[in-house]
Amino acid sequence: MRAALMECTPPDVTRIVTAHGCFAQACLLAHEDLHAFCSKDPAQKGSASAVLVGSTSFKATLHYRLAHALIAMAGIGPHARADMEAYASLVANRGKLLSGAEIHPRCAIGRRFILDHGWGSVIGETSVIGNDCYLLGGVTLGATGIAGNPAGKRHPTLGDRVQIGAFARLFGDIRVGSDVFIGTHCCVTHDIAPHSVVTLRSQTQVVRSGVSARA
Structure with a gap:
């Protein structure tokens, strides 16, 4: 998630986002998604690493969690609401390119x-x-x-x-x-x-x- 932030947002925005509670909550939810995937899909053999590294569909979920957090932060801090929403869209589109799935950040x-x-x-x-x-x-x-x-x-x-x-x-x-x-x-x-x-x-x-x- 940090890698996606660093690619899609300026360094000052990355610092603001990673220090915000919305980012911590997104990481927690993504962690729950990951372990649910491991437990319910027998093809993953219970391996979190297999899902995290090899599952393109999980990348869509991961990017959604981050993009949704950015939407929640829109209007917070020195950056305009439109800017944060644009960064959220960019993160979501990065997830779409990696996974082939489109999940709207809102x-x-x-x-x-x-x-x-x-x-x-x-x-x-x-x-x-x-x-x-x-x-x-x-x-x-x-x-x-x-x-x-x-x-x-x-x-x-x-x-x-x-x-x-x-x-x-x-x-x-x-x-x-x-x-x-x-x-x-x-x-x-x-x-x-x-x-x-x-x-x-x-x-x-x-x-x-x-x-x-x-x-």
Whole structure:
């Protein structure tokens, strides 16, 4: 994280950020993300070093934690808010180049977040993700429109322990309850109740929470 700061911000900004409590909190959250990844992905063989050095998707999470801290510091100290937000964007884009995943620095992600095989994933600006969530590659948390989207809340909100399979797409200001499993290639545009399972079968998407529904 210090290396990313040194590459993306001037030396005086690097000193201010590393001395701030937001940076310490970002490091703590990244540490929790790292150990959650080790414990939940058997391919990592429980090795924190394997994740930290070899996992490109973890680099996206690491850069998000730092970029989000910079957003939290915007307007603090001698540097203008616009400057800090620009540095945050630069850090986030560095993470995108290293990982292939785009996580907006203003989105809110809870503790012990795992992005596994994250290439092609996009997490929009107003997305909210709870604790202990697990996303695979190609997942999109996006807005319903393309151009002219409103400035307010326009991306999904996920509860705790939500799992989302590869290439699933969630659009709009929808709420996905805690302990929901969303299978691969699903397209979700409506709220999902807690403890539901969403799957795609023969081009018919089924939500199992006591009631089935077509997408």
